[in-house]
Amino acid sequence: MNILVCISQVPDTTSKIAFTDGNTKFDTNGVQYIVNPSDEWYALVRALELKEGGGGIVTIITVGNADVDPVIRKALAIGADDAVRINSDAKDSYYVAAQIAEYAKTKSFDLIITGNQTIDFNNAEVGGMIAELIGWDYITPCNKLEVNGNVCKIESEVAGSTRVLEAPTPLVISAAKGMAEARIPNMRGIMAARTKPITVVEPAAVSPQVKINVFELPPAKAGVKMIDPENMDELVKLLHTEAKVI
Amino acid sequence: MSVLVFVEAANGKIKKAGFEGVTYAKNTADQLSNSVTAIVFGNADAAEVSSLGEYGATKVLHAKGDVFNNLDAGAFTSAVAAAVEKENADVIIFPFDNSGKAIAPRLSAKLKAGLVSGALSYPTTSGGFKVKKNVFSGKAIAEVEITTAKKIIAFTPNSVGAHKASGSASVEDFAPSVNASKIKLLEVKKQEGDIPLPEAELVVSAGRGMKGPENWAPVEELAKVLGAATACSRPVADAHWRPHHEHVGQTGIAIRPNLYIAIGISGAIQHLAGVNQSKVIVVINNDAEAPFFKAADYGVLGDAFQIVPKLVEAVKKFKASQN
Numbered sequence: 001m002n003i004l005v006c007i008s009q010v011p012d013t014t015s016k017i018a019f020t021d022g023n024t025k026f027d028t029n030g031v032q033y034i035v036n037p038s039d040e041w042y043a044l045v046r047a048l049e050l051k052e053g054g055g056g057i058v059t060i061i062t063v064g065n066a067d068v069d070p071v072i073r074k075a076l077a078i079g080a081d082d083a084v085r086i087n088s089d090a091k092d093s094y095y096v097a098a099q100i101a102e103y104a105k106t107k108s109f110d111l112i113i114t115g116n117q118t119i120d121f122n123n124a125e126v127g128g129m130i131a132e133l134i135g136w137d138y139i140t141p142c143n144k145l146e147v148n149g150n151v152c153k154i155e156s157e158v159a160g161s162t163r164v165l166e167a168p169t170p171l172v173i174s175a176a177k178g179m180a181e182a183r184i185p186n187m188r189g190i191m192a193a194r195t196k197p198i199t200v201v202e203p204a205a206v207s208p209q210v211k212i213n214v215f216e217l218p219p220a221k222a223g224v225k226m227i228d229p230e231n232m233d234e235l236v237k238l239l240h241t242e243a244k245v246i
Numbered sequence: 247m248s249v250l251v252f253v254e255a256a257n258g259k260i261k262k263a264g265f266e267g268v269t270y271a272k273n274t275a276d277q278l279s280n281s282v283t284a285i286v287f288g289n290a291d292a293a294e295v296s297s298l299g300e301y302g303a304t305k306v307l308h309a310k311g312d313v314f315n316n317l318d319a320g321a322f323t324s325a326v327a328a329a330v331e332k333e334n335a336d337v338i339i340f341p342f343d344n345s346g347k348a349i350a351p352r353l354s355a356k357l358k359a360g361l362v363s364g365a366l367s368y369p370t371t372s373g374g375f376k377v378k379k380n381v382f383s384g385k386a387i388a389e390v391e392i393t394t395a396k397k398i399i400a401f402t403p404n405s406v407g408a409h410k411a412s413g414s415a416s417v418e419d420f421a422p423s424v425n426a427s428k429i430k431l432l433e434v435k436k437q438e439g440d441i442p443l444p445e446a447e448l449v450v451s452a453g454r455g456m457k458g459p460e461n462w463a464p465v466e467e468l469a470k471v472l473g474a475a476t477a478c479s480r481p482v483a484d485a486h487w488r489p490h491h492e493h494v495g496q497t498g499i500a501i502r503p504n505l506y507i508a509i510g511i512s513g514a515i516q517h518l519a520g521v522n523q524s525k526v527i528v529v530i531n532n533d534a535e536a537p538f539f540k541a542a543d544y545g546v547l548g549d550a551f552q553i554v555p556k557l558v559e560a561v562k563k564f565k566a567s568q569n
Contacts, residue, residue, distance in 0.1 A: 013496060013516055017385040037497055097355065116347075119496060119519070121381050121388075123363045124342075128319065128351030137429055138319050140348050143490070153432075157491050158344040160442030163317060164433040177497055178490050209360030213376065213389045224529070224539050229548035232560035235528070238544060240564065243526040245505040246448065246472065 001056035001147065001169075003047040004109045005080065006100055006127070007039040008090070009064055009071040010120040019215045026215070035071050038115030040078065041182040042175035047113055048079045049180060050147055056110075057081050061103060063088060063096045069198065076193035077185035083196065088203035093121075097129030098206040104134055110150070110169040116141045116176040124174070131172035139165060141176035248283045248305075249275040250335035252326060253298065254345055255288035262445055263341035265301050265408035270368065270401050271339045272302025272411055277371045278337070283307060285329045285420065287314055287322065292417055299415030301408060305333075307420035318427035319348035326353055328422035330396070342400035343444060350400045359396035366405050383496055383519030402523070403445065404502045437491055446475035449503045449524075451494060453479035453517075455510015455531065455550055459487035464554040465509060471561045477501070479511045495520035510550050513538025530554065 011017075011031045018027040035044075047058045060075045062068055063086040072083045086099040104112060114127035124140070131138030143162070144155035152171055156163045157178070185193070227235045239246045251271035253264035264286070271282045284303040286295050295306050307329055313321045326349065330338060338353065340346035342364050354361035362377040366387065369377045374391045377399055381388045392398075443449065450469040456462060469476045476492060483493035494501050496519040506524035510531060511517060518541055521527070529542035530550050539545045546553055 011382070013383075013519070017382045019386070041497070093351070093361070094354065097351075119383055122379075122383060122500075124347045125351040125354070125361060125363055128348060129355040131320070132323065132352040132355035137427075138348065138352060139429070140319070141344070156344075157437075159444045160437055162435040162437060162491075163431060164435065165317070165429055166432055167429040177493065209354070209358070209394045210362060210390050210392050213374075213391050215381070216387050216389075218384065218387055221541060221543070224542040224545040226545045226547060229546050229553050230556075232546075232553065232556040233563065235544060235546065235557065236560045236564045239505065239526070239528070243505070243543065245526045246561075246564070 042179040043113040045180035092208040093125035101133035140174035143178035255290035268301040302411040323352040360392035360394040441475040448474035451477035453511030
């Protein structure tokens with residue numbers, strides 16, 4: 001089974017979020033970058049497990065300039081066989097999806113897996129867009145994935161229920177919690193990653209559909225009001241009369 | 247021109263996000279001097295479906311067809327696209343829930359319509375079509391401009407609320423031609439708990455401070471008397487003290503209830519990313535240094551095993567006084 005795993009570089013969870021140029025650009029000063037957690041922990045690791053169980057090739061793809069190579073190496077160290085980098089800024093979700101779709105059309109993948117959401121722009125958009133652009137089915141979120149021949153059995157947890165679905169490949173899925181457990185790259189993987197190929201592909205001509213004009217920080221909290229632990233009636237009263245939530 | 251809004255019904259009732267979606271669409275349509283058409287999927291009778299008129303829809307298309315039973319995003323996308331064409335819609339509204347996440351991106355790619363996911367407030371439409379949304383897991387807000395002719399917004403549930411307007415809607419059945427689905431729905435397993443977490447207005451959540459799964463009774467009792475859903479932190483889900491679907495946080499689900507009560511949760515940044523959009527946060531913790539207090543509106547410092555039962559009694563007393 002040939003699997004394409006889409007990964008995205010994102011600022012580390014603990015990064016300070018600040019902006020420059022009149023709040024129009026993300027301040028990258030001092031920011032550490034990581035592979036987006038659901039791309040790495042769930043999408044990539046499950047793809048590797050499927051390969052280990054039934055053979056095949058796991059290719060990772062990302063849209064970014066050369067400065068994302070360290071994050072690609074990390075994914076290779078975890079065990080991906082090879083990597084493709086579309087040589088361009090990730091302008092918006094549609095732009096990214098269209099680049100990946102263009103590449104995927106020239107190959108014969110059975111599965112394309114994305115993480116269910118990135119922790120930077122929180123869009124959850126790229127997987128569905130790829131599916132539409134290449135005319136495949138799309139299932140989100142996938143919390144469990146088993147593959148038997150060309151049939152995928154998927155558990156999808158949605159509000160209040162778990163749906164058990166069956167769908168033939170080729171398929172695009174978005175990976176969420178439960179699909180796999182995070183793996184830490186070992187020394188052999190890290191050494192091997194140094195010599196694995198990163199294929200650089202020039203981007204197709206695609207127009208983005210949205211643009212970010214400006215960022216702002218959310219209003220600061222007024223500060224916590226401490227309540228006497230012996231006086232829960234007071235808390236209930238405040239929740240009713242002041243906060244008006246009960 | 248019209249604004250089209252995607253609405254779901256289940257078990258004969260319009261889902262809560264459906265009324266909020268129509269409210270969102272009505273505001274947008276008023277700005278553009280357009281009317282609102284709702285496309286409804288799922289089982290509900292005509293009276294229930296036509297109640298969308300009270301929130302500002304003038305027309306309801308009730309989509310019917312077995313093809314929608316398999317929950318295939320492609321089939322829903324084709325149907326919504328057919329409704330966009332029929333209604334000459336130039337703005338399409340979805341809730342940013344599981345259905346919205348499955349369908350809106352496909353529709354965006356199909357119609358070449360720019361999409362903003364996770365909108366926090368109504369769009370502004372003079373001088374560019376702009377929508378504010380959360381980025382960096384709630385640590386910042388971005389103003390996003392959609393530059394295509396057709397536009398799609400997936401709004402964050404519980405962000406603008408559902409508001410009644412005056413009006414009524416005509417209802418018609420809608421049976422678009424949609425390709426047969428290759429996806430088969432084998433089974434739907436109902437999760438425990440009466441209130442699905444993503445839709446809950448009140449949430450009671452607990453973490454490692456509860457010391458073990460056998461100690462959850464007061465947490466569940468508090469949720470029960472409040473009419474709240476239960477949630478938990480990641481370590482608790484990872485240790486299988488609680489089911490995974492209760493896990494809120496960066497790698498679990500993100501929620502936006504009116505009230506989030508965190509019991510014995512320290513408030514790691516990954517947890518806050520999933521709950522920091524809650525309107526009011528109450529933190530109960532025995533560690534004065536717990537970072538969660540900094541994100542809280544109300545804090546109670548002390549032993550949860552003493553405090554929670556007292557809170558349960560206080561809520562019971564309050565509920566009795568309301569009747």
